[in-house]
Amino acid sequence: MVEKNQRVSRGIIENQNMPRSWRKETKPHRFCPGCGHGIALKALGDVVDELGILDQVLYGCDIGCSLLSWDFFNFDSIQTHHGRTIPVIVGAKRARPEIVGIAYMGDGGGYAIGAQHLVNAATRGDRITAIVANNTLYAMTGGQMAPTTLPRQKTSTTPYGRDPLITGSPTLGPELVAAIASEGSYVARGTVGDYNKLKLFIKKALLNQMEGKGFSFVEVLSTCPTNWRTGAKETWGFLQGKMENYFKVGELQVSQGNRLGEEG
Amino acid sequence: MITESGGVKMAKETLAGEYQEILNNEKEMFMTGNEVVAWAALAAEADFMYGYPITPQNEIMYYWAKLAPAFGRGFLQTEDEISAGFTMLGGALVGKKTFSATAGPGNILMQESISMAEMMRLPGVWIIQQRGGPSTATVIYSQQEFRLTTTGGNGEGMRLVYSTSSHQELFESTIKAFNNAWKYRFPTFVLGDGYQAKMREPVVLFNPKLRNWEIIAAEPIAMKSGVPYLERDPVHLRNTFNIEEELYDILSGHLADFRRMKQEVVEWDEGGSEKADLLVVAHGIVGRAAISAVKTVNNQGLRVKYFRPITVRPFPGEALRKIVSEEPELKILVAESAYGQLLSVVKEELYGLANTIESYLKPGLGITAEEIEEILVRLGKKEG
Ligand SMILES: Cc1ncc(C[n+]2csc(CCOP(=O)(O)OP(=O)(O)O)c2C)c(N)n1
Ligand code: SF4
Ligand SMILES: [Mg+2]
Numbered sequence: 210m211v212e213k214n215q216r217v218s219r220g221i222i223e224n225q226n227m228p229r230s231w232r233k234e235t236k237p238h239r240f241c242p243g244c245g246h247g248i249a250l251k252a253l254g255d256v257v258d259e260l261g262i263l264d265q266v267l268y269g270c271d272i273g274c275s276l277l278s279w280d281f282f283n284f285d286s287i288q289t290h291h292g293r294t295i296p297v298i299v300g301a302k303r304a305r306p307e308i309v310g311i312a313y314m315g316d317g318g319g320y321a322i323g324a325q326h327l328v329n330a331a332t333r334g335d336r337i338t339a340i341v342a343n344n345t346l347y348a349m350t351g352g353q354m355a356p357t358t359l360p361r362q363k364t365s366t367t368p369y370g371r372d373p374l375i376t377g378s379p380t381l382g383p384e385l386v387a388a389i390a391s392e393g394s395y396v397a398r399g400t401v402g403d404y405n406k407l408k409l410f411i412k413k414a415l416l417n418q419m420e421g422k423g424f425s426f427v428e429v430l431s432t433c434p435t436n437w438r439t440g441a442k443e444t445w446g447f448l449q450g451k452m453e454n455y456f457k458v459g460e461l462q463v464s465q466g467n468r469l470g471e472e473g
Numbered sequence: 474m475i476t477e478s479g480g481v482k483m484a485k486e487t488l489a490g491e492y493q494e495i496l497n498n499e500k501e502m503f504m505t506g507n508e509v510v511a512w513a514a515l516a517a518e519a520d521f522m523y524g525y526p527i528t529p530q531n532e533i534m535y536y537w538a539k540l541a542p543a544f545g546r547g548f549l550q551t552e553d554e555i556s557a558g559f560t561m562l563g564g565a566l567v568g569k570k571t572f573s574a575t576a577g578p579g580n581i582l583m584q585e586s587i588s589m590a591e592m593m594r595l596p597g598v599w600i601i602q603q604r605g606g607p608s609t610a611t612v613i614y615s616q617q618e619f620r621l622t623t624t625g626g627n628g629e630g631m632r633l634v635y636s637t638s639s640h641q642e643l644f645e646s647t648i649k650a651f652n653n654a655w656k657y658r659f660p661t662f663v664l665g666d667g668y669q670a671k672m673r674e675p676v677v678l679f680n681p682k683l684r685n686w687e688i689i690a691a692e693p694i695a696m697k698s699g700v701p702y703l704e705r706d707p708v709h710l711r712n713t714f715n716i717e718e719e720l721y722d723i724l725s726g727h728l729a730d731f732r733r734m735k736q737e738v739v740e741w742d743e744g745g746s747e748k749a750d751l752l753v754v755a756h757g758i759v760g761r762a763a764i765s766a767v768k769t770v771n772n773q774g775l776r777v778k779y780f781r782p783i784t785v786r787p788f789p790g791e792a793l794r795k796i797v798s799e800e801p802e803l804k805i806l807v808a809e810s811a812y813g814q815l816l817s818v819v820k821e822e823l824y825g826l827a828n829t830i831e832s833y834l835k836p837g838l839g840i841t842a843e844e845i846e847e848i849l850v851r852l853g854k855k856e857g
Contacts, residue, residue, distance in 0.1 A: 232707070264700040267567065272713065280709040283702035285695035287566060288711040289559065290589055296556040300563025300571070301696075303549050304521050308567065308696055329552035 228254030230263055232283050239277040243444055245431025246274055248401040249342055250281060252408040252429075253311070256415060257284065262309055267301050269294040271314035271323075274348045274433075278313065292323025299326075299335045309419060310337040317347045319428075320356040320380040327386065331424045334391030338414045338425040341382055344433040345452065352436030356380035359455055364436075379455060386426045387461035393423030396461040400430035402449045403458065410460065423463075430456055484543040492543055496680040504676060506669040509640045510574065510600050511536030512678050513647030518688055519598070520569035521547040523560040528612040529667035530574040530602040554579040558586025562595045566710075568693030570651060574600035576667075578609060580618050580625075587660045588626035592712045594658040594727070595694065598650045601662055602670040605837035613667035615837045616757060616810040622662050623786035623818075629724070631731045633738060634662040634786040638761040640676035643669060646783070648681050652689045657734045664785065666810075668758055668839065735787035743796065745778035746771055751853045752796060753779045754819055755808045759840045763808060766845035775853040785815070790822035797828055804852060808833040808840055 227236065231254045240247045257266055266284040270276055272291035279288040289297045298310040319327055319341035327339065346364050347353040353366040357379045361370035387396040395417035399407035407429060414425035430452050434444040495502070496516055504512075510533045514522070522541070524534045538548045551557040557573045564571035575583055580601055590597055603618040605611030624630030633653055635646040647663050654661035681688055694708065701707035714720045742760070745767045755763040760781035767779045780796060782789050797803055805828055809815045812834050820830060833840065833848055 230702075232702075263702065267696055269563075276711075276713050279711040279713075283707050285701055285708040286710070287593075287695060288713060290585060290712075293555070293559045293586070293589075296551070296559035297563040297566070299556075300521075300523060300549075300560030301567045302563070303523075303547060303560065304564035304569040304571065305567045305696065325552050326556055329556070 228258050230254045230257040230283050232281060235280045238281060240274065241435045243432060243434040243441060244274070245344060245401040245429070245433065245448075246278070246342055248404065249340065249407070249429045249431060250278055250313075252404060252411050253313075253340070254282065255408055256412045257282075259412065260415060260419075262415070262419075265307070265309045266311060267298065267308050268311045268313065269298045271318035272349070273315035273318050275313050275315055275318070275342065276349070292318045292321070292326065294318065295323060295326040295330050295337070295339055298337045299330055302335065302337050306336070309415060311415075312337060312339045314339070314341055315348065316341055316343040316345070316355045316357040316380075316382070320382055328389060331386045331390040331394065331426065334394060334423045336418050336421055336423065338418050338427070340411065340414075341426075341428045342431040343382065343428050343456065344431040345379075346433065346436055348433045348436050352433075357382075359451055381456070382428045383426065383461050386424075388464050390424050390426070390463050390465070392463070392465045393417070394463045395423065395425040396463055397426070398428045398430065398456060398458050398461070400448065400453055400458050401432060402430070402445070402453065406458070428456070430458070481542045485545065489543040492540060493680075496678055497683060499677055499679045501675050501677050503673055504640070505532060505671055505673050506640055506643055506665060507532035507602070507671070508536050509644050509676055509678075510647055510663070510665075511540055513644045514572060514651070515540050515544070516678070516681055517648040517651035518570060519546065519572050519651060520691070521549070521564045521571045522573060523549050523551050523557040523564070523571065524573050525551055525554045525557050525575070525579060527576050527579040529604060529670040530576050530600065532670070533574040533600060554582035555585060558583045559589075561597045562586055562590055565595050565597050565691070566694050567696045568691050570655065570691045572598040572600065572651070574602065576602045577604040577606055577618070580621055584621070584625045587632070588628055589712055590660045591626060591628050591631050593710055596654040596658045596691070597660055598647075598654050599660065599662045600647070601664050603664065603666040611837060613671070614810065614839055615666060616759065617814065617836055618664070619756075619785065619809070619811055619814040622664050629728065630786060631727055632660045632662060632786050633657065633734065633784065634664050635783060636664040636756040636760075636785045637669065637783070638758055638781065640669070640674050642783070644676055644678060648686065652687070653734075653738055655689045655691050657730065657738075659731060659734065664757065666758055731787070738784055739787055739789040739792070740783035741789040741792050742781040742783060743779065743792070746776040749776045749778040749800065749803060751775070751777045751804050751806060751849060753777065753806045753808060753845065753849065754781075754793070754815070755779070756782050756785050756815055759808050759810055762840055762842040763845050765842035766849055769842070769846050770849045770853060773850075775849060777849055777853055785818075788818055788822060793819070793822055794826070797823055797826055801827065803828050805830045806833060806848060806852060807831070808845055810835050810838055810840055812836040
């Protein structure tokens, strides 16, 4: 699971070789120790390096802990509003189809406040790449329940644990997107617990956009030791045990109801 | 991959020339206000409209969706007005002239993106065809979106808002709106209403370039040419700040720019008697009714003036104050299809002057020239 030049320390995978697309001047980054956002963004940085697309990327980050990445990379970036990163990137991509648009957000941004944008960008087949970091709660605002909070998981607004009878079951983002996305879309769920697979999924998602095939979507199972109130071992345990058990890692087949170009 | 449809190809080959002729030849046309807006956007070299249906602005989308493809320009019907506003900002970010049109509840949903535009100085043009409120209310006419459009959002209302009263002004103000939005980078609006949107009247469309109007080009804010980091600095834009002073410094700069812009863009229309006992203040289509009423009563010998702000934000306050302060006996009448939204701005601008301010407030209701005439006759003194 861990690459040769990586080491595990306090539950974080750190790579001594920073991606070239990472901005040195803004490192060390502002995420908490053990945070999954940094690993997800390392995978993104490595992929941008491998594809050599520094000058083509427009990166949008949401409000949530992802906002801390507004000056994280050496490519052009914009911090948007909570839930509004997808439409900003869609608007840019529609206006200039040659750019590679990346919308990076949390599970609250993707599945709650911005759900309408995710659903509609997927059905329209917008040629952008949306990446949602699922850490099972609203991290930035103090660990409240998110659409992805697991049954019986305690958060600041579910002090006795999430009761599915009252607040429903966790949103299955990639399953939702796969069911509605238009033909040619790419959908996967990766985890910061399997770096190589995550990187592969993000790479395929960007290539899918660059080839003009359709909407590309990757959910990343991510860690938040600060709000989970977990040490290194428990953090990894929650990710690879509870989360990966509930949210299945892998690529998803797009059901594809819309047939492009077919006239009725 | 999606390929260009046959319709779009045909539009490019046959319609583009035809449309360009209409602008170049300056023929007088007879059309609705919504159609005028679409032509003005074309003439102002707008690139992309993002919109969501709502009465009474729908036809702007219809005409734009018909005109734009002929010139390789774009339209996207979004999932809601929140998306329309934010997609607009995305387009502006990468250097395109983007716009939207909305009304009422849609204007409320647009405020979030407008607030981000105001903070991040992302340009854009919003056409607001006001309808009745609050809530869904009526679909045709009102002036109740004055306050929301000029100062909505969690900020300081650093916006440029044109309120128009005829199709000719609608055409010209829309072109100015695009120019000034990209020149000053404050959210820019054309505040119309359902009557202007739906009624037909003569208008001379023109190609602004043939009249030597400068057309300000849109520059990319991000995604300029060159490899970031290697050939230029990457562009990193944010709207979240860590400390109060950081925000205060940025806002101080924006406010200074806004005050500077005011000197260059404020517009108004004034007229009527040289010396007057009475001054009517009204904007938009009510301003037009007021002008017609003033002309009638001037002919009857009443000494009445009118003042019609064309930019309602920034407001031509100095010009209004000058007229009023020169005549201590001058009585003021504010007329609007809202319950005191313009009135409160007029009072603020005239603060400290002793002149009496009367008002005629009809929220969500049209106001005719005859109604204003009647009040003027009642309030006004005969000349000599
Ligand atoms: C319109 C709006 N509502 C609420 C907020 C407050 N807020 C900021 S971040 C956030 C939740 C973030 O959670 P998530 O998207 O899961 O990102 P995370 O911090 O977990 O990475 C909320 C509710 C906001 N910024 N804007
Ligand atoms: S609060 Fe959680 S998600 Fe946010 S930076 Fe810290 S660990 Fe990461
Ligand atoms: Mg979260």
